[in-house]
Amino acid sequence: EALLRLAEFLSVQLGAEESCGSPADLGQSGEVPPLLTVTSQLLALLAWLRSPRGRQALLQGTQPAPRVRPPTPDGSTSQEESPSHLGAVPGEPLGDEAQGQQPLQLEDDQREWQRLEQLILGQLEELKQQLEQQEEELGRLRLGVGATDSEKRVQHLTLENEALKQSLSLMRDLLLHWGPGPPTRAPQEEAEALVELQGRLQEAQDTTEALRAQLGVQEVQLQGLQGALQQLQQETEQNCRRELLQMHGQLAGLRARMASLRQGCGDLRGLVSTFTQSCQGSLSEARGQVSWALGALSSGGPGTQLPEGQQGPPAGCPGRLPELKGNIRVLCRLRPGTSSSLVSVEPGPGGTVTTCYRGRHRRFRLDWVFPPDASQEEVFRELEPAVLSCLRGYSVCIFTYGQTGTGKTYSMEGPPEDPGIVPRALQSLFREMGAGRQHRVTLSMVEIYNEAVRDLLAPGPPERLAVRQGPEGQGGIQVAGLTHWDVPNLETLHQMLKLGRSNRATAATAMNQRSSRSHALVTLTL
Ligand SMILES: Nc1ncnc2c1ncn2[C@@H]1O[C@H](COP(=O)(O)OP(=O)(O)OP(=O)(O)O)[C@@H](O)[C@H]1O
Known part of the structure; x- marks a missing residue:
């Protein structure tokens, strides 16, 4: 009957688990495996059977009074009545027929006990395997600390460990509650196995705690590294901006420097060009002097002295050799009449002319400044030495430059009654060459x-x-x-x-x- 009740109980428990997925007695949904619940019920039933009250009930062939269900895994007892189909009345003595069947009943009970013990050993072996699996899970978690899934897995395993711990504690209590049974070797081994399992469970819990602590430390380190990384990014950005501004400033300075160098380069080119022209002029002048000297020597024959008139400068210009006045001379002649832009005049050699044009005053210094009342004779007198230098081998060029109507033609040609530079120069040249000229x-x-x-x-x-x-x-x-x-x-x-x-x-x-x-x-x- 007890076994029938056990079968009914197991079928009810398993049916309830399959239908709602949760054991009825533990009150911890989904945390305790259903097999543990069944095992606990089975152990409770065995404990009851091995108790003096249960043995007495079996020996008497009646139901225990008061009728109680086997203790639940948490140790409490249920006040529910036993099933009535057992048919036994409490306190009623056994009949003769029942007493005759007692040895057979005891043998059956003994066999049933052995079967139940084997079943419990199987359950313990299964729990052992589950613990090993959890240890493997913990080992894997040690390798992947910090991940969110690993944390969840640790929590789940911790809950399972708690459930297993409770189950083992219950088993230990039940085994202790059995009291001294038949001196078989299996219960002692089971007790040792339980102790070992407890030790391993404790070790697993310690490992879990250590992993949690390590996870916390790594989270703190991770937060510190994130803060340092953010600070480093900010510093790098600020440094890049500062260097960019410095490079902009240097670039602006280089541009200004380049413009200054270009201007200096242009000035140097102008100087080089002026120097080149000056050298060419000097070279041409030297060639003319050499040519003139050779001509003068050849005309007098070897070893002869130059004629008296050709040893010095041409007549009419004593001491006013053109070479003493430079290669280029600029003379200014002011036309009669008032000019709105003319401010002041300093006539004569090295004179100046000051003008004002669009409010800007400019002062020019020249080799000679002729006032508006200067005559054609005065102008030519200043140019005559240069004109006559061509007789000594110099190349001479005289030209006028100025705005239209300023007197260029008047100065160079002049009216017949007052001739300008060209007629006077020709006259002076022909007079210098004389009647018996050699030119x-x-x-x-x-x-x-x-x-x-x-x-x-x-x-x-x-x-x-x-x-x-x-x-x-x-x-x-x-x-x-x-x-x-x-x-x-x-x-x-x-x-x-x-x-x-x-x-x-x-x-x-x-x-x-x-x-x-x-x-x-x-x-x-x-
Ligand atoms: N110093 C001067 N004294 C008297 N009259 C002058 C003088 N200079 C210029 N003139 C007169 O001014 C007028 C213009 O002079 P001129 O023709 O020489 O100018 P220009 O510079 O040759 O002009 P363009 O470039 O147009 O040929 C002429 O009538 C000229 O007689």
């Missing part, structure tokens, strides 16, 4: 108009000529096809100049009734 004088006259070069002394109509670079040592630029006329005397020269002037292109401008619309070049070659 050959040729004249050419060209006009540059609308970027075309025209021969003003051409026999036919003026033709457009080409300007080319002349051979080395023959005077630089040459105009191919240009007419050169021999000039035997001053009268012929004036006639030729008059002819050339008449061929120039002239037109009226807003500032000059007879403005020379071209540039005229008169070349006198000796």
Whole structure:
């Protein structure tokens, strides 16, 4: 009957578990395996059977009075009545037939006990395997500390450990409650196994606690590392911004420096160009001096002295050699009439002209400044030494420069009654050369108009000529096809100049009734 009740109880428990998935007695849903619940009930039943009261009930063949159910796994007893189909009345003595069947009943009970003990041993073995599995899980958790899934797994295993601990505690109590039973070897081994299992369970709990502590330490370290990383990112960002600003500043400084260097480079180029021109001028001047000296020596024959008149500077300009006044001289001649931009004038050598244009005052210093009332004679007197230097082998160029109507033509040519620089220069040259001169004088006259070069002394109509670079040592630029006329005397020269002037292109401008619309070049070659 007891076994029948056990079977019914197990079937009820297993049915309840399968239907709702939770044991009925422990009150911890899903935390205690159903097999443990069944085992606990079975152990409770065995304890009751081995108790004096149970043995008495078996010997008497009646139900225990009061009828109690086997203790639940938590040690409490149920006051529920035993099933009535057992049919036994409490306190009623056994009959003779029942007493005759007692040895057989005891043998059956003994066998049943042995079977139940084997069943319990199987359950213990199963618990042992579960503990080993949990130890393996804990070992895996030791390798992966810090992960969220591992933490959950640790919590789950901890709960399972708690349940197992409770089950083992219950078993231990039940085994102790059995009291002295038949001296079999299996219960002692089971007790040792239980002790060992308890030790291993405690070890697993210690390991879990250690893992938790290690996890907490690593979380603290992780938070510290995250804070340090954030601080490092902020410092790096600030450093990058600071360096970027410094590089911008350096770049601006380099740009300013580069602009300054470019300007300095331009100035140096200008200086080099000026120096080169100065050297070329000096070289040309030296060549002229050498050429003149060789000519003078050759004309006097070897070993002879220069003629008296050729040993010094030309007559009319004593002590005023052009080389003493530099290669380039700038002279300023002011036209009669008041100019709105003219502020003040300091005439004479090294004079100055101060102007004011658009509110800006500028002061110019020149080699010579001629006032508005300066005559043509005064102007030529200053230029005559340069004109006559060509007789000593110098190359001379005199040109005028200025705004339209400022008196360039007047200064260079002048009216017939008051001739300008060119007629006076020719007169001075021919006078210097004398009647029995040794020089050959040729004249050419060209006009540059609308970027075309025209021969003003051409026999036919003026033709457009080409300007080319002349051979080395023959005077630089040459105009191919240009007419050169021999000039035997001053009268012929004036006639030729008059002819050339008449061929120039002239037109009226807003500032000059007879403005020379071209540039005229008169070349006198000796
Ligand atoms: N110093 C001066 N004394 C008297 N008259 C002058 C003087 N300078 C210029 N003139 C007169 O000013 C006018 C213009 O002079 P001129 O033709 O020489 O100017 P320009 O510079 O040659 O002009 P353009 O470039 O247009 O040919 C002329 O009538 C000229 O007589």
